[in-house]
Amino acid sequence: MEKRAFTLIELLVVVSVIALLMALLLPALHGARRQGKLVVCQARLHQWAVMIHQYTSDHDGWLFYPLGTPQNDGEWYRALEPYYEQAHSDRLEMLYCPAKKFIPGEGWVKNAGYGINAWVYDFSRPFPPDGKTHPNLPLYWRHVDKAKSPSTVPVLLDFRWMYGGGGIPQPTNEPPAFDGENCGGWMSDFCDARHGSASNGFFMDWSVRKVGLKELWTLKWHRKYNTAGPWTKRGGALPEDWPRWMRKFKDY
Numbered sequence: 001m002e003k004r005a006f007t008l009i010e011l012l013v014v015v016s017v018i019a020l021l022m023a024l025l026l027p028a029l030h031g032a033r034r035q036g037k038l039v040v041c042q043a044r045l046h047q048w049a050v051m052i053h054q055y056t057s058d059h060d061g062w063l064f065y066p067l068g069t070p071q072n073d074g075e076w077y078r079a080l081e082p083y084y085e086q087a088h089s090d091r092l093e094m095l096y097c098p099a100k101k102f103i104p105g106e107g108w109v110k111n112a113g114y115g116i117n118a119w120v121y122d123f124s125r126p127f128p129p130d131g132k133t134h135p136n137l138p139l140y141w142r143h144v145d146k147a148k149s150p151s152t153v154p155v156l157l158d159f160r161w162m163y164g165g166g167g168i169p170q171p172t173n174e175p176p177a178f179d180g181e182n183c184g185g186w187m188s189d190f191c192d193a194r195h196g197s198a199s200n201g202f203f204m205d206w207s208v209r210k211v212g213l214k215e216l217w218t219l220k221w222h223r224k225y226n227t228a229g230p231w232t233k234r235g236g237a238l239p240e241d242w243p244r245w246m247r248k249f250k251d252y
Contacts, residue, residue: 034195037098041158041200042208044094045114048156049202051083061144065122076116076166097158099194115159115189116166119222120204139222141204150204152220152227157201157211160189169221171229177243190216197249214242215252 056063064079077084077095084094095113122142123134134140147153159165160180173185179193191213192199198210211219217231228234231241232252239247 034099038195038200038210040098041195044097045156045200045202046208047084047094048080048114049206049208051080052155053206054083055080056144063120063122063142063144065124076118097194097200112161113159113165114156115161116156117154117221118166118168119225120153120155139224141223144204146223147204147220149220151207153204154201154211154219154221155204157190158192158194158199160192165189169216171217171226171231171235173217173231175231175243175246179245187216193245212250212252213246214249218252 052063064076097113100112119139120141123137123140124142141147141153144150159167160182167186167189169187169190170185173187174183176183176188176191182188190199193213195210198212199216200208201211202208214231217229218227219225220227226235231237237251239251242249
């Protein structure tokens with residue numbers, strides 16, 4: 001019996017069907033990949049939450065004092081070295097978010113790791129080393145029991161930099177004009193769209209959750225932080241007030 005070969009039309013139909021299936025599956029695969037990075041990011045933040053909780057348990061609830069001390073060279077994670085060195089052999093991996101992006105030709109990493117809310121520091125000891133107390137001491141949380149609503153107090157969040165990064169956001173900090181811009185306010189380094197319209201963070205109640213980028217302005221960063229500031233719905237902010245790249249995000 002003579003074997004029948006595929007016709008050109010039949011081959012085109014098969015190729016078209018394969019192309020259609022790929023077009024349908026690729027978005028789902030990309031979505032699954034993004035979701036996987038989100039889960040890994042939250043898992044790493046949960047590990048940091050466990051270690052910081054262990055630290056505060058060992059220090060009667062007091063948080064660390066990382067700036068200006070020779071033991072940690074101003075980097076928040078160095079205060080936790082006794083806790084993660086035993087359980088984690090790769091500190092670099094712990095400090096990186098899995099959604100990091102390396103910028104070719106520029107030699108630096110964007111959307112790199114995690115940053116501390118520096119308002120949680122314990123500055124009750126003299127700072128700087130001249131015998132004077134910190135001028136903004138009443139604003140710092142210092143102790144885990146100071147917060148009446150600990151679920152609103154951020155401790156560690158997605159951050160555009162790594163190696164000791166952190167900041168002291170204020171309600172008047174303007175949002176970045178584009179994703180990745182450093183506009184001078186500390187909030188711009190936390191306002192990072194590596195996971196879309198939200199970032200990840202863990203809070204003083206030791207919970208880990210997604211945080212809407214606009215929601216950042218409503219968190220209780222320090223003890224006197226105005227959660228109804230000019231960049232919140234309660235403060236009168238409108239969707240059109242935000243930079244174009246953020247206007248479609250949920251308002252808070």
